Amino acid sequence: MHFGERIRELRESQGLLQRQLAADLEIDTPMFSKIERGERKAKREQVEQLAKLLQADKTQLLSLWLANQIFDFVKDEAFASDALHLVIDWIKNTEK
Amino acid sequence: MHFGERIRELRESQGLLQRQLAADLEIDTPMFSKIERGERKAKREQVEQLAKLLQADKTQLLSLWLANQIFDFVKDEAFASDALHLVIDWIKNTEK
DNA sequence: TATGACTTGTCAAATTTAGGACAATATAGG
DNA sequence: CCTATATTGTCCTAAATTTGACAAGTCATA
Numbered sequence: 001m002h003f004g005e006r007i008r009e010l011r012e013s014q015g016l017l018q019r020q021l022a023a024d025l026e027i028d029t030p031m032f033s034k035i036e037r038g039e040r041k042a043k044r045e046q047v048e049q050l051a052k053l054l055q056a057d058k059t060q061l062l063s064l065w066l067a068n069q070i071f072d073f074v075k076d077e078a079f080a081s082d083a084l085h086l087v088i089d090w091i092k093n094t095e096k
Numbered sequence: 097m098h099f100g101e102r103i104r105e106l107r108e109s110q111g112l113l114q115r116q117l118a119a120d121l122e123i124d125t126p127m128f129s130k131i132e133r134g135e136r137k138a139k140r141e142q143v144e145q146l147a148k149l150l151q152a153d154k155t156q157l158l159s160l161w162l163a164n165q166i167f168d169f170v171k172d173e174a175f176a177s178d179a180l181h182l183v184i185d186w187i188k189n190t191e192k
Numbered sequence: 193t194a195t196g197a198c199t200t201g202t203c204a205a206a207t208t209t210a211g212g213a214c215a216a217t218a219t220a221g222g
Numbered sequence: 223c224c225t226a227t228a229t230t231g232t233c234c235t236a237a238a239t240t241t242g243a244c245a246a247g248t249c250a251t252a
């Protein structure tokens with residue numbers, strides 16, 4: 001489940017139109033459409049606004065949003081998995 | 097073990113100076129120094145050159161290099177671990 | 193103190209990217 | 223066929239990033 005899909009799911013389940021949410025975010029509908037389809041990425045600020053507007057868990061949306069960006073960054077890399085695991089290990093050790 | 101540390105390790109174990117490798121990469125020594133200390137990131141092309149110059153495993157160096165960049169990207173994020181795990185799952189499923 | 197190796201700080205050019213505007217097109221329901 | 227909704231495609235610009243050059247600094251050691 002990618003970020004945009006989740007936004008669409010939340011939006012449709014509440015009977016809202018792209019036009020309405022786009023207005024709240026002060027962007028046009030084409031832009032909102034692109035965000036839902038993952039063609040453009042939302043700003044952090046917009047993610048937070050969306051969490052409020054859609055009464056969704058901010059933490060979860062932000063994780064999804066961040067994951068999307070990481071994915072876009074590594075998706076064409078042959079060693080993406082190796083690298084990701086390395087990073088997880090590094091983070092484990094800085095947390096300790 | 098971060099990318100720059102690994103480069104330094106390889107370089108020193110072979111008795112090479114920053115100056116020498118920097119010349120091969122056609123950058124100045126301050127720049128090379130920064131790469132080793134992780135203050136600047138190498139270009140992919142430079143990583144490949146370094147693998148050759150230092151007779152190191154290219155795959156391994158590239159993984160380390162990519163991991164470094166991901167780490168820099170997520171290090172200040174509260175949900176970095178969650179996001180990373182999500183990405184790993186996504187990648188697993190696109191591979192299948 | 194002189195030298196060589198490395199580090200630090202700052203600057204600027206060049207490039208990239210983000211993020212949006214807008215026009216045109218599709219698609220589905222009434 | 224009309225209308226509302228959503229999508230697609232193209233273009234633009236401000237902002238950020240990248241990448242390197244250079245000057246000046248530290249540090250060890252001969």
